Amino acid sequence: MNEIDRNIINHMxxxxxxxxxxxxxxxxxxxxDEEVLIKHVQALLDDGTxxxxxxxxxxxxxxxxxxxxxxxxxQHDIESVIEVxxxxxxxxxxxxxxxxFNIWFVLAxxxxxxxxxxxxxxxxxxxxxxxxxxxxxxxxxxxxxxV
Amino acid sequence: MxxxxxxxxxxxDRKIIEATQAGLPVTARPxxxxxxxxxxxxxxxxxxxxxxxxxxxIRRIGVVPNHYKLGxxxxxMTVWDVPDEMIIDCGNKVGALxxxxxxxxxxxxxxxxxxxxxxMVHAHDRETTNQYIxxxxxxxxxxxxxxxxxxxxxxxKKTGMRIGNLQ
Numbered sequence: 565m566n567e568i569d570r571n572i573i574n575h576m577x578x579x580x581x582x583x584x585x586x587x588x589x590x591x592x593x594x595x596x597d598e599e600v601l602i603k604h605v606q607a608l609l610d611d612g613t614x615x616x617x618x619x620x621x622x623x624x625x626x627x628x629x630x631x632x633x634x635x636x637x638x639q640h641d642i643e644s645v646i647e648v649x650x651x652x653x654x655x656x657x658x659x660x661x662x663x664x665f666n667i668w669f670v671l672a673x674x675x676x677x678x679x680x681x682x683x684x685x686x687x688x689x690x691x692x693x694x695x696x697x698x699x700x701x702x703x704x705x706x707x708x709x710x711v
Numbered sequence: 712m713x714x715x716x717x718x719x720x721x722x723x724d725r726k727i728i729e730a731t732q733a734g735l736p737v738t739a740r741p742x743x744x745x746x747x748x749x750x751x752x753x754x755x756x757x758x759x760x761x762x763x764x765x766x767x768x769i770r771r772i773g774v775v776p777n778h779y780k781l782g783x784x785x786x787x788m789t790v791w792d793v794p795d796e797m798i799i800d801c802g803n804k805v806g807a808l809x810x811x812x813x814x815x816x817x818x819x820x821x822x823x824x825x826x827x828x829x830x831m832v833h834a835h836d837r838e839t840t841n842q843y844i845x846x847x848x849x850x851x852x853x854x855x856x857x858x859x860x861x862x863x864x865x866x867x868k869k870t871g872m873r874i875g876n877l878q
Contacts, residue, residue, distance in 0.1 A: 573776050580772040582760050584753070587739055598739060605774065606737045615777040618734035619760070619769040626720070626728070626768065632817065634824070650868045658867035661788065663859070665824065668788075669868070695824055701799065701816035704806030709776045709783060709833070 565711065568596065568604050569613070573711050576605075620706075628672060630656075631679050631698045635667040637690075642666065645690045654682050665695070720768075723751065727759055728768075735772075783833045785840045787860040789847065790826035792819070797854050798827060804850050805830045810843050825857065837862075 571594050581589045591601040608614045624630055637645045642660075649655055649669055658669035673679045683694045720728075726749050735741040742760065746753040763769040778786070793801045798816050805828065806814035813831040830847065834840045840860070848855055 572774060573781070577773045577776070578771045580774075582742065582757055582764065582772065584743065584757070585739055586741065602737055602739065608774070609737065612777055613780050614774045616734045616775045617737060617773070619731050619763070619772045620775065621728065621732060622768055622770050625766075636823070646867050655868060657869045659863040660865035660867055661861040662864050663861045665861070667867070668861075668863075695820045697817040697820075697824075699815045700818060701802060703802035703814040703816070704811060705813050706770060709778050709781050711776075711781055 565613070568594075568600070569608060570711050571596075572601070572604055572608065573613070573709070577709070622705075628674060629676050629679055631671045631696050633669050633671055633683065634665040634695045634697060635690075635692055636665045636695075637667055637692050641690075641692070645692060648689045649686060652682050652686070654678065723755065724759055724763065726751075727756060728763070731760075778833060782835045785834045785837045785862070787832050787837075787840045787844075787862050789830045789832055789844055789858060789860045791828040791830070791847070791851065791858040792825045792856045793828050793851060793854045794856075795827065801828055801851055801854050805847055808843075808847070808850075810834065811847075826859075832860075 575594060576590065580586055583589060585598070587602050587605075588598045591598040594601065605614070605617060609617060635645065635649075645667065646658070646660075649658060649667065652671075654671050654673045656670045656672045658667065660666055661668055671679050671682060673682070679696075683696060687694055727745065730745050730749055736744040738744055740753075742756050743753040745751075746756040749756070760769065760772075764772070791801070791805075802814055802816055805811055808830075810832050811830045812833055813829070815829045816827060817829055819825055819827050832840055832843045832847075834843060844858070844860060848858065
């Protein structure tokens with residue numbers, strides 16, 4: 565990674581301008597040519613150093629309900645429980661973690677009752693308890709990764 | 712206890728959100744490119760994007776690095792048991808740390824799950840993550856009754872949350 569790439573990563577994670585020629589504005593701040601900047605951003609996207617470029621939406625503000633859910637499942641049953649949990653399209657992502665509470669997934673649905681319904685079904689099918697942990701307060705979201 | 716926001720959006724906002732949620736075109740005039748695709752006036756697109764930023768629907772605009780690729784491989788979910796009456800103060804302090812990416816208050820489930828403050832921390836290795844955990848513990852002081860860290864061992868599903876049927 566060269567100096568230009570480092571500058572892009574360190575200075576372009578926030579505040580990309582909203583105007584006719586935002587790359588030109590950004591390029592001036594970074595002391596680069598507009599064309600060079602565009603080329604480097606595209607290359608960083610192409611090689612996977614950047615996972616995306618654009619606006620990051622707070623999707624909870626667009627309606628819909630989200631809930632983090634944990635389960636504590638013994639190892640001998642974990643694969644079958646994972647299969648049940650993952651079978652619901654409302655499960656957006658699911659991680660195994662190294663703790664007694666070893667299954668952690670996020671449910672996304674239109675309404676609270678849909679979320680409650682999916683949790684009830686998972687409990688019935690797996691006979692393990694689900695622990696819903698919806699956000700009560702948000703203190704911070706967003707991290708700047710420096711290189 | 713669930714999150715419940717309602718904001719007035721019209722068809723133009725929805726079209727812009729749908730057209731940009733996967734990203735902006737990497738061209739000299741990205742908002743114009745979006746406007747052209749949606750057959751809208753570029754000035755209107757720029758104005759609406761600014762409005763979406765102002766009301767917090769857009770959190771930020773920029774590049775999103777792949778943190779694994781940048782060497783951040785020790786990503787731990789730290790969880791803390793702090794007194795409920797101190798949660799706001801504790802959350803704000805922990806959320807302000809530069810190595811914390813997400814910081815939330817979530818409900819306990821006693822007696823199984825005593826933790827009510829969640830903070831995701833990111834570092835290149837677990838040794839550094841442990842130093843970060845010590846720093847959080849120091850900042851919380853007596854408010855921290857117990858804590859632990861959970862590392863992910865497997866991604867079981869990752870479809871990502873896309874904006875579907877906007878109301």
